[in-house]
Amino acid sequence: MASEGASPAGRGRHGGRGGCGRDGQEGLLDGHDLTVGYVGTMTALVGMIILVPLAVLPFYPEEARWAPCFLVPSALCVAIGGAFASRMRHRRRGRMYAGQDAVVIVLTWLVAMNACAVPFWLWGMDFTSAVFETMSGLSTTTFTLIDADSCPHVFLFFRSVLLFFGGIGLVLVMVSAVSDAHGMRLFSEAGHSDRLLPNLARSARLVLRVYLVYIAAGTAALTIAGMGPFDAVNHAIGALATGGFSTRSGNIAAFGSPAVETVMVALMLLGGTNVALHVTLLRRGWRPFARDVETRSYVATVVVACVLVTCALLASGWAPSVPDAVRIGVFQTVSAVTTTGYSTVPSLAGWPAMACYVLMLGMVVGAGANSTGGGIKQWRFAIIVRELMWAMRDRVTHRREVHVDKVEHLGARKAISADERKGIAVYALGYLVALLAGSFVYTCFGYPVGDSLLEFASALSTVGLGVGINAPGASPVILWTTTFGMFLGRLEVVPVLVAFAHGCERARRKARELRGR
Amino acid sequence: MLDGQATGPRSVAHEGPRPSPKGLVAIVGCTSLGASFATRLSAAGRDVCVVTDTESALNRLDHDFQGFTYVIDDLSNAGALESCGLADAGAVFSLMLSDNANILVAHLARRIWKVPVVVARLADADKADLLEDFGIDVICPIELCERELLELSGFDEGGELA
Amino acid sequence: MRVVVAGDDDQAFYLAGSLLESDNEVTCVCRSPRRARVFANAYDAQVMEGDPTRRFVLDDVGLEPDDIFVALLPSDADGFVACLLAHEAYGVKRTICIVENPRNVTLFESLGIWRALSSAYLLAHAIGQASTPEDMTAILQRHDG
Numbered sequence: 001m002a003s004e005g006a007s008p009a010g011r012g013r014h015g016g017r018g019g020c021g022r023d024g025q026e027g028l029l030d031g032h033d034l035t036v037g038y039v040g041t042m043t044a045l046v047g048m049i050i051l052v053p054l055a056v057l058p059f060y061p062e063e064a065r066w067a068p069c070f071l072v073p074s075a076l077c078v079a080i081g082g083a084f085a086s087r088m089r090h091r092r093r094g095r096m097y098a099g100q101d102a103v104v105i106v107l108t109w110l111v112a113m114n115a116c117a118v119p120f121w122l123w124g125m126d127f128t129s130a131v132f133e134t135m136s137g138l139s140t141t142t143f144t145l146i147d148a149d150s151c152p153h154v155f156l157f158f159r160s161v162l163l164f165f166g167g168i169g170l171v172l173v174m175v176s177a178v179s180d181a182h183g184m185r186l187f188s189e190a191g192h193s194d195r196l197l198p199n200l201a202r203s204a205r206l207v208l209r210v211y212l213v214y215i216a217a218g219t220a221a222l223t224i225a226g227m228g229p230f231d232a233v234n235h236a237i238g239a240l241a242t243g244g245f246s247t248r249s250g251n252i253a254a255f256g257s258p259a260v261e262t263v264m265v266a267l268m269l270l271g272g273t274n275v276a277l278h279v280t281l282l283r284r285g286w287r288p289f290a291r292d293v294e295t296r297s298y299v300a301t302v303v304v305a306c307v308l309v310t311c312a313l314l315a316s317g318w319a320p321s322v323p324d325a326v327r328i329g330v331f332q333t334v335s336a337v338t339t340t341g342y343s344t345v346p347s348l349a350g351w352p353a354m355a356c357y358v359l360m361l362g363m364v365v366g367a368g369a370n371s372t373g374g375g376i377k378q379w380r381f382a383i384i385v386r387e388l389m390w391a392m393r394d395r396v397t398h399r400r401e402v403h404v405d406k407v408e409h410l411g412a413r414k415a416i417s418a419d420e421r422k423g424i425a426v427y428a429l430g431y432l433v434a435l436l437a438g439s440f441v442y443t444c445f446g447y448p449v450g451d452s453l454l455e456f457a458s459a460l461s462t463v464g465l466g467v468g469i470n471a472p473g474a475s476p477v478i479l480w481t482t483t484f485g486m487f488l489g490r491l492e493v494v495p496v497l498v499a500f501a502h503g504c505e506r507a508r509r510k511a512r513e514l515r516g517r
Numbered sequence: 518m519l520d521g522q523a524t525g526p527r528s529v530a531h532e533g534p535r536p537s538p539k540g541l542v543a544i545v546g547c548t549s550l551g552a553s554f555a556t557r558l559s560a561a562g563r564d565v566c567v568v569t570d571t572e573s574a575l576n577r578l579d580h581d582f583q584g585f586t587y588v589i590d591d592l593s594n595a596g597a598l599e600s601c602g603l604a605d606a607g608a609v610f611s612l613m614l615s616d617n618a619n620i621l622v623a624h625l626a627r628r629i630w631k632v633p634v635v636v637a638r639l640a641d642a643d644k645a646d647l648l649e650d651f652g653i654d655v656i657c658p659i660e661l662c663e664r665e666l667l668e669l670s671g672f673d674e675g676g677e678l679a
Numbered sequence: 680m681r682v683v684v685a686g687d688d689d690q691a692f693y694l695a696g697s698l699l700e701s702d703n704e705v706t707c708v709c710r711s712p713r714r715a716r717v718f719a720n721a722y723d724a725q726v727m728e729g730d731p732t733r734r735f736v737l738d739d740v741g742l743e744p745d746d747i748f749v750a751l752l753p754s755d756a757d758g759f760v761a762c763l764l765a766h767e768a769y770g771v772k773r774t775i776c777i778v779e780n781p782r783n784v785t786l787f788e789s790l791g792i793w794r795a796l797s798s799a800y801l802l803a804h805a806i807g808q809a810s811t812p813e814d815m816t817a818i819l820q821r822h823d824g
Contacts (some may be wrong), residue, residue, distance in 0.1 A: 096580070181560065182580075183581075183583070185581075195583070195584075198559070198565055198584040198585050199562060199583055544686075593755055594780060595782060595783070614755065617732055617756040617757045617759070619761055621756040624759075624763075628790060629790070643734045644732075644734070644760070647764060647767055653818075
């Protein structure tokens with residue numbers, strides 16, 4: 001046996017993790033370098049996304065003069081982002097510190113929000129309005145400051161592109177393209193809780209495929225219902241991304257077609273459904289899908305809300321006849337619950353109070369988890385309702401009796417852990433606090449309580465229906481509050497708070513350092 | 518029948534270079550070894566599922582783990598393992614702390630479900646032929662470590678100073 | 680021809696007792712020293728102490744192909760391995776395993792165990808058969824006898 005006194009490391013690895021002490025070319029990539037690297041990658045990705053709208057130029061060559069509005073920011077993003085991203089290559093990825101994934105996501109969205117605003121700004125909008133419209137698109141809210149009828153097709157399609165990528169998720173798109181060590185952490189922090197497949201990249205690509213197929217089918221259906229092809233594509237994307245941007249100023253009302261409205265209702269319901277449920281339906285069949293606790297909650301919410309809203313419209317005399325009430329009531333309710341935001345009426349101003357209230361509740365409850373929609377999400381709502389029932393049952397049964405509470409989800413009966421239940425309750429509470437805070441800002445400008453709550457719920461749940469508080473000419477304070485609400489809602493609150501807490505901690509440490517000098 | 522004093526390399530059940538298993542890799546038992554191996558495979562892009570009987574054991578899985586996890590009551594229950602997808606797996610690694618449970622699961626996977634690659638962990642090396650005679654591979658961590666220790670320390674295989 | 684009873688619990692204890700009463704040659708293998716002493720105290724039979732799933736223990740028992748090997752171990756997996764070892768290493772043909780999970784009855788038999796018995800299964804069957812109070816009394820009387 002060799003006995004020259006060689007150290008164990010000289011004999012090769014004996015159980016250690018990949019060469020402790022032997023790094024890659026430039027050292028371990030972690031901390032700020034890692035954040036910068038990831039944000040750089042995402043920035044480059046955003047740069048490529050900004051180019052997508054140019055695909056419609058062959059159909060509308062007269063709009064070629066707007067091309068620089070997209071080319072300039074795209075080139076900058078790809079160049080700058082690429083430069084930062086290239087520092088990640090060939091370097092071993094270190095551990096992420098607690099909350100770093102949230103920081104990466106929040107920074108990415110801030111960059112995307114500003115980068116994607118540049119085309120609008122170059123077109124002629126002021127900065128606040130450009131950022132507002134961009135955030136409205138990326139968050140799939142779709143409050144709009146633009147008059148669609150006079151808007152060039154490139155920009156209309158750009159809005160739909162924002163809806164698609166923002167709705168499905170920037171992180172998901174990155175993960176499907178780049179297989180990465182931290183992919184899983186970023187993916188789950190970005191709100192994708194249900195694992196579809198055992199492999200991350202494949203899961204992400206499956207989600208993309210599902211949505212693209214639905215969009216294609218939706219476009220075909222809308223064309224058959226009477227929309228032109230450009231309108232059909234944009235509305236199909238808008239419905240499945242639960243967005244709500246229309247190619248017409250009058251939104252869906254401008255088409256005046258029950259056929260179109262029916263197709264849109266179906267597409268909105270699809271878009272608001274949990275992707276994992278889509279996959280369950282495709283792979284396991286109808287029964288697990290129908291028995292799922294989230295499906296039932298979703299259906300019950302939509303049905304009950306539709307009935308209440310329709311009755312309100314009839315009773316108050318707002319709708320002249322039953323068919324009208326049903327047509328408008330169902331469309332608006334589905335639009336609200338799925339948090340889409342397409343509308344067959346110009347505004348909710350003037351609607352009966354009861355209907356507005358139901359719509360607001362529907363918006364707060366929201367669409368399915370892991371969907372492009374917003375709100376507290378149907379999964380959490382289903383659990384909260386059952387929590388209340390279980391709590392009451394526990395009160396009236398023997399202390400000695402043991403209950404394990406299970407729900408049927410994604411084809412299996414699963415028990416909800418105490419941690420998960422606490423997380424759900426805390427999330428709902430946080431959501432309501434945010435709602436109260438944001439609507440307070442609106443009231444400061446003189447808007448009535450009910451309208452303020454409705455409008456901010458619409459922002460927080462990324463819906464887009466409103467009474468007109470967010471309109472061209474609104475105060476910048478209102479627009480920025482709404483922008484923040486959309487940001488908070490789209491990222492599901494937690495990453496924003498974590499990133500904020502991290503930022504505060506860093507600031508505090510820096511201040512201490514400076515004081516120490 | 519071996520006499521339980523094997524000091525040479527453990528005979529492998531297959532001969533020649535082995536093709537990499539396709540399809541799902543199932544790991545039964547989220548022990549330190551199981552969790553570490555599962556994370557490594559998952560991070561490399563394989564489809565992995567981990568089956569355990571204690572939920573807290575799943576904390577051993579790193580953040581990079583992308584696969585499915587299952588918590589079931591009895592890890593030698595064929596029906597429960599089947600519902601986790603083991604019957605159609607490309608490889609089953611039974612890495613629990615109990616030799617006997619590993620042996621049962623390995624036999625189940627190899628002889629009933631005909632999974633192509635089955636490996637079981639054993640603490641007790643002289644149970645090895647209960648597996649190898651049936652075409653099941655064995656990993657014996659204690660034996661592997663003993664050999665490494667001998668190499669590191671400079672003793673020969675009999676324990677004498679070289 | 681002898682019966683080797685591997686197990687610590689009361690079921691193993693009473694089985695050994697019954698077999699001895701019907702004049703069989705019995706060897707007991709108990710994992711726990713305390714239980715081995717209980718068996719040795721009660722019965723005039725060979726009692727070995729050790730884990731019946733370990734080869735060196737069964738070496739000392741000296742299993743022959745003609746023996747009947749009965750495993751009544753706490754977990755089904757342990758019983759499986761004991762029977763498998765008896766069969767593979769010593770050529771015992773008649774291995775019997777008492778299992779908890781009724782589904783393991785067919786499974787173990789298809790994996791080479793001669794007979795597998797599930798007490799839960801037998802009980803459930805008996806309870807199922809007791810569809811009337813009279814049947815229940817009849818079954819209980821039979822067990823007493």
